[in-house]
Amino acid sequence: MSLTVGKKSPGEKIFDAANIIFLTVFSITAVYPFLNVLSISFSTSQAANAYGLKLWPQEISFEGYRAVFANKLIWTGYYNTIFRTVLGTLLNVLFSVMCAYPLSKKYLPHRNLFTAFIVFTMFFGGGLIPNYLLIKELGLLDSRWALILPGLIAAFTMIIVRNYFMSLPEELEESARIDGANEIRILFSIVLPISVPIIATISLWYAVAHWNAWFDSLLYISDPHKAVLGNVLRKIVIEGSSQFQQFDQGFNQNGQPAVTPDIIKSATIMVATIPIILVYPFVQKYFVKGVMVGSLKG
Known part of the structure; x- marks a missing residue:
């Protein structure tokens, strides 16, 4: 008798x-553009202008990054983006948790x-013009708060957190109530410490959303000193050569420009992308547990 258990057909x-x-093919198509941009950002002007695929720099040069970091617009954009990401993520997580916790309780009236009202907003919205008029009437135009307050709570994310809280054992909260703890104390002293997976997951969701956002800044912010990094990147990559006049390009030994527009574009993209990529490894381990538990129980 032959044993076939464990063998594949x-x-x-x-x-x-x-x-x-x-x-494998899908991974290559996803990774190649990133490697190509990374290679160009570290290349000399001659190597960057050479024809062919660029998976690694033929001649390594840091002139592109020197020119990018010498531009004040980049540092201003970094400051505004970091400010928005840190403050926005903290407020997003706080208010999402404060909204999800009471909705996870069966004894909450209605x-x-x-919950149905909140889910309704996932499918229907006022549109671009009403949102702009609302921001204008609230006096938030040209204010950093216009980038944070309108999206303070993401409905889908809040539902995920609510479902996660519903999966927690009720005995933990009941024992805390017997000891005299109120709802706020239970939430911050008992529920949140055991909810690290979902908190880490939604924190990364909100942080990535804030870091990559640029359209709302384009709509509501007119002061260039309040523009986020995404807007600066857009101006450099899309609007073209007029932006390169603000870069100290320098010249090499042959009297040619040390950096080209393609090098500056590539270095700017890397400067805007690498920081948020570095965050992923630290919270990736929480993803599966946080999302799975938060999405199963409704």
């Missing part, structure tokens, strides 16, 4: 091989009705 082997090939 020919169909399963073919499926696995096709899966590996597809995912809980399902409140």
Whole structure:
């Protein structure tokens, strides 16, 4: 008698091989543009202008990054983006938790009705012009608060947190009430310490959203000193050569410009992308647990 337990059938082997090939090709198509931009950002002007694929720099040069970091617009954009990301993420997480916690309690009157109102906003919105008029009437135009307050609570994220809180054992809160703790004390002393996975997950969601956001800044901010890094990046990459006049490009030994527009664009993209990429490894371990538990119980 032959044992076949654990062995894969020919169909399963073919499926696995096709899966590996597809995912490999998909990974290459996703990683290559990033490597190409990274390579150009570290290249000399001659190497950057050379024809062909660029997976690694032929001649390493840091002139592109020197020119980028010498531009005051980059540092201003960094400050505004970091300010928005840090403060916005803290407020987003705080208010999402404060909204999700009471909605997770069965004894909250009209809980399902409140939840339905919030879910309604996921499918229907006022539109661009009403939102702009609202921001204008609130006196938030050209204010950094216009980038934070309108999206203070993301409905989908709040629902995920609510479902996570509903999965926690009720006995923990009941024992705390017996000891005299109120709801605020229970939330911050008991619930949040055991909710690290979901808190880390939504923190990264909010942080990435704030870091990458630029359209609301384009709409509501007219002062260039309050523009976020995404807007600065957009001006450099899309609006073109007029922005390069603000860079100290320098010249090499042959009297040619040390950096080209492509090098400056690539270095700017890397400067805007690398910081948020570095955050992922520290919170990735919380993703599966936080999202799965928060999405199963409704």
